[in-house]
Amino acid sequence: xxxxxxxxxxxxxxxxxxxxxxxxxxxxxxxxxxxxxxxxxxxxxxxxxxxxxxxxxxxxxxxxxxxxxxxxxxxxxxxxxxxxxxxxxxxxxxxxxxxxxxxxxxxxxxxxxx
Amino acid sequence: xxxxxxxxxxxxxxxxxxxxxxxxxxxxxxxxxxxxxxxxxxxxxxxxxxxxxxxxxxxxxxxxxxxxxxxxxxxxxxxxxxxxxxxxxxxxxxxxxxxxxxxxxxxxxxxx
Numbered sequence: 001x002x003x004x005x006x007x008x009x010x011x012x013x014x015x016x017x018x019x020x021x022x023x024x025x026x027x028x029x030x031x032x033x034x035x036x037x038x039x040x041x042x043x044x045x046x047x048x049x050x051x052x053x054x055x056x057x058x059x060x061x062x063x064x065x066x067x068x069x070x071x072x073x074x075x076x077x078x079x080x081x082x083x084x085x086x087x088x089x090x091x092x093x094x095x096x097x098x099x100x101x102x103x104x105x106x107x108x109x110x111x112x113x114x
Numbered sequence: 115x116x117x118x119x120x121x122x123x124x125x126x127x128x129x130x131x132x133x134x135x136x137x138x139x140x141x142x143x144x145x146x147x148x149x150x151x152x153x154x155x156x157x158x159x160x161x162x163x164x165x166x167x168x169x170x171x172x173x174x175x176x177x178x179x180x181x182x183x184x185x186x187x188x189x190x191x192x193x194x195x196x197x198x199x200x201x202x203x204x205x206x207x208x209x210x211x212x213x214x215x216x217x218x219x220x221x222x223x224x225x226x
Contacts, residue, residue, distance in 0.1 A: 031211050043120075043204055044217040051212060089158070093211065101148070101173075102206075102215055104158040 002027045004092055006105035013080055013112055021075040021108045023090035028068050034102065035064050035075050036089040044089065048075070080112045116141035120205045120218030127225055133178075133192040135221050137205030140186065145207040147188040148215075149180055152202040164188060200225045 003026040013019055023033070032051045036044040048057045048064040050073070056065040063076040073090055087109045091102040117140045127133060139145050149161040160173045162180035170180050177196050181189045188205060202222050208215040 034215060036217075041202075041220075041222065043219040044206075046214050046216060049214045091158075091215070093215075101160050101163055102158075106157040 002030075002092055002094060002103040004090060004103050004105040006088075006090060006108050008108055009106065010109040011111070013110075015080060015082060015112055015114050017080050017112075018076070018078050019080055019110075021077070021088050021090075021110070023073040023075070023105055025071045025073075025092045025103070027092075027094070028071050030068065030092045030094055032093045033064075033066055033073050034091045034093065035062075035073075036091065038087045038089060038107070040086075047088075077110075080110075082112050082114050084112050085110055116207075116216065118205060118207055118216055118218045120221060122221060123219065124222045125224070127195050127223065129197055129225055130194045133190070133195050133199070133223070135190040135203055135205075135223075137188045137190075137218055138186055139188075139207045142186070142207070142209060144185060145209060147182065148206040148208075149188065149190050150204045150206060152204060152220075154201075158204070162188075162190070195225045197225050199223065 005024045007022045030052050034049045035047040037047055038044050050057045050066045061078040066073045087107040089107045091104045093102050120137045147164045150158045152158050164170050164182045167182055178192050202220050204220045205218040206215050
């Protein structure tokens with residue numbers, strides 16, 4: 001069974017800092033890995049999708065890397081802003097009999113203060 | 115462009131009452147559809163997924179059921195709600211195994 005762990009569970013930083021969120025998974029037989037953002041009481045917003053054949057993806061100030069062999073992904077946020085405050089979730093996609101289900105970590109709750 | 119709609123946004127229901135949550139997707143055909151539940155202090159739990167009309171797979175035994183009466187419509191139901199059914203319910207879709215997953219805005223269900 002796929003287990004996804006996110007470290008740290010919570011992070012509080014001043015505005016302007018560069019920061020790294022970590023995600024690890026136990027089964028390297030994945031199709032892809034997706035990072036999401038969730039604001040309080042809201043649904044999930046997709047940030048980045050990395051296919052299993054890719055090493056990284058970038059979108060604006062966000063950069064996500066994937067090392068499938070070691071079962072790790074990191075989300076790098078450059079020049080953090082208060083508007084980045086949210087919970088960040090990583091999810092691993094598997095196929096086969098599970099037909100594309102996503103296995104989620106419990107998230108990292110990020111607070112960026114001015 | 116594709117959009118996903120989920121309603122209602124919030125719901126307060128008494129124990130023993132029925133439940134029906136609806137999710138619809140626009141702008142795509144034959145999506146894979148998913149129902150997740152997010153309980154306080156816990157991660158997202160997959161409840162049901164569907165790869166086509168009338169095709170439903172359940173991940174965990176529970177008091178809930180799902181149906182897909184139309185290609186882009188996914189319904190979560192219960193005949194009699196339990197207190198433990200309280201949570202945040204999220205519908206999601208994706209086009210295929212290697213594609214991005216998109217989520218609705220969720221339904222906050224409180225069973226009292």
